[in-house]
Amino acid sequence: MNPPQPKDSSVLEDKLSDNSQSNNPAKTIPTTGSKSETASAELWESIKTIIGLQNQAPPLVTVSKEGNLPLSFPQERLWFLEQLESANSSYNIPFTFRLKGVLNISALEQSLNEILRRHQALRTNFSSVEGKPVQVIASTVNLTLSVVDLQDLPTQERENKAMQLATESAQQPFELTKEPLFRANLLKLTEQEHILLLNIHHIVFDGWSEGVLFKELAT
Structure with a gap:
């Protein structure tokens, strides 16, 4: 019995080559030049469209501050909450400043009025x-x-009284329709020491304003 003859290596290589080509067909790599040019053209058209829309937008105009003005969304929310629960001090923002040294009370009052003059929100009802x-x-x-x-x-009674007055000031509700929504009181402890109490309603004052x-x- 003759020993088995080895298979022709050239035939095996041909089969492997055929399988490789059938399982992994050659892929055509597309050129990117045409797609890039198309994308650039589309981008430029989009930019021109945006510019055109901006040019068509109405110009900004100054709104008169006289008469009745609408509320912002946060103000509307606070307004409706106030209507649900009147005499509510939950949205008061109180501040307490202890001032040491000689104080010109008249100058302080003028400074507070200047702040009210500058900021119309603090003059709003x-x-x-x-x-x-x-x-x-x-x-x-x-x-x-x-x-x-x-x-x-x-001395001790004075400090206790000052704390009591500060608490009462902070908890005193505002009437949104009538009074200024910015209050200021000054406690005189000595000639060299005062406590300034400010209370502002949140509807006209926020963290940035602080x-x-x-x-x-x-x-």
Whole structure:
């Protein structure tokens, strides 16, 4: 019996070559030049469309601050919450400043009035017209700084009284339709020490406003 003859290696190579070609057909790599040019053209058309829309937009105009003005969305939310629960101090933002050294009370009062003059939000009240809330901005507001003299009280009693008055001031509700939504009171402990109490309603004051207020009070 003759031993088996090895298979022709050339035939095996041909089969492997055939299988390789059938299982992994050659892929045609597309050229990118045409697609890139098309994408660039489409991008440019989009840019021109946007520019055209911007040119068609109406110009910005100054809105008169006289008369009734609509509320912003956050203001509307606070307004409706106030209607649900009147005499509510939850949205008061109180500040307490202990001032040491000789204080010119008249100059402090003038500074507070200047802040009110600069910022119309602090001169704004809120009313209802035909069932809808509106802003009413006062042209001027004259703030009188109320001064409470506690100098005659003993030291500990004086501090306790100051704390009590500060708490009462912070918890006193605002009437959104009538009074200014910015209050200021000054407690005189000694000739060299005072406590300034500010209380502002959140509907006209927020976290960003706080930095502006502190900066203007300090200058």
